[in-house]
Amino acid sequence: MVVSSNSDLPVVAKIIILMIFLVAFYFALWYKDWRLHLATLTGLFSVTIIGIYEGSIMLFFGFTFADLIGRAQVKWHIASAMLAIALMFIIVLWVETGELFKIDDPIILPIMMIQLVFPVLIYYIEKAKNLKVELATVNTQLVKQDERQRIARDLHDTIGHTLTMIKLKTELTTKLVDKDPSKVKDELQDILATTRAALKQVRELVSDMNFISLESELSHCEKLLQTADIASKITNKCPKILLSSVEETMLSLCVREATTNIIKHSQAKSCHVEIDYIDHVYELNIIDDGIGLTNQGLGNGISSMKERMTILQGTATIDNLSNTGTLVSFKLPFQHYRKEPIK
Incomplete structure (x- = not known):
């Protein structure tokens, strides 16, 4: 539409300006740092040139960059880009009407206001999204921390208990080697059985099979106390x-x-x-x-x-x-x- 129009702007100049517009849009689309800021100002400048020669209706293209400005990481980038939007409208309308701040088409004013508000709206939407992502990350870390604490507690309460029993029986077996070798075999069988119980506890812990009968636990603890004299x-x-x-x-x-x-x-x-x-x-x-x-x-x-x-x-x-x-x-x-x- 711009290239085929009857404005005084040469076709070559129109093509160059459109290329500048597209390149600026590309950089503004993919970056959020100083390149976004520079691309935005460049793009708004090209829209201003097009608007001067083709009419204020071309200011609609300002929405292309107004949508991307709010993603900037630095607030003054947003503020300066909003100022550039305001200047773009003032310059184009001034050239078109010959008077400063005169608007012939009533639809231009709401378009300008929307383009000025759009960056702020997008900024807070992006900020809310980033905050949501950060909260999700923190919640994930908290869940992982709670799970680590649960595993540590269960290991301490289950495996630690069984290992204590193995330790006591091993000490007893060491004493019996010289005093009563005939009982060593029985104690070693008990150690083997306790070791198997420890392996079972590990499997249950991993499988999250956490139910423990109070009656069986009391019986188990009674045997453990007897082992410790x-x-x-x-x-x-x-x-x-x-x-x-x-x-x-x-x-x-x-x-x-x-x-x-x-x-x-x-x-x-x-x-x-x-x-x-x-x-x-x-x-x-x-x-x-x-x-x-x-x-x-x-x-x-x-x-x-x-x-x-x-x-x-x-x-x-x-x-x-x-x-x-x-x-x-x-x-x-x-x-x-x-x-x-x-x-």
Whole structure:
């Protein structure tokens, strides 16, 4: 349309200006730095020349760059380009009407206003998109961090517990090599079985098969305490209440962690587990006669127990007894009357 028009501009000049327009559009389309700014100013200059010779109707081509200006990374690039748009309209209309700020065609004014507002609108749309991408990235990182913490906690509560048992049995086997070689074979079989159990725990952890029976865990912990020469006793005063799978699993892991702490740090000779149900609260207490919490910090295990019980809207407390030893208490408000399969 521009090349075939009857304006005073030579055809060669029209072709050159159109080439400048297209090259400027190409750079403005693919870049967001100083090249976008330079291409925008160059493109608006070519539109201005075309508008002077072909009429103010050519100012519609300003939308081509008004749409791209808002993607600039520097605000003053946007501001200067908006100023260039305003100058483009003023110059073309001045040449066309012979008077400054005179508009013959009423549609020109809204076109100019829209082209001036467009860059700001695009800028905030792009900013919102970038913010959304950044938030999605942060959320992904948080999810990954939570997953790492969960895996670390589960490894600590499951594999660490089993490895402690393997360590104790290995130490016992070392002592029996000279004193009672006939029992070494049995202990080695127990170590082998425990190792297989550890491998199974790894598979379950990887497969996210997290359900752990509280009854089986109490039995397992009782055997572990016996292996460590710690006398154990379990007193269950609780009626037959069915905990949900999640509640039972969380309590089992807490019992596992508490038992591991007793073996590692308490120097206890006996341990008593009491289970009761008082005023709609399921309560599980683990009492030992060791050295208590003296000079013992709140390590990862204690924090893990408290975190698990908080998830269940319950509580986990660890206190020194008046004479000697430690009381670990788990309290869980009872809310479910049937087991729900863990997802």
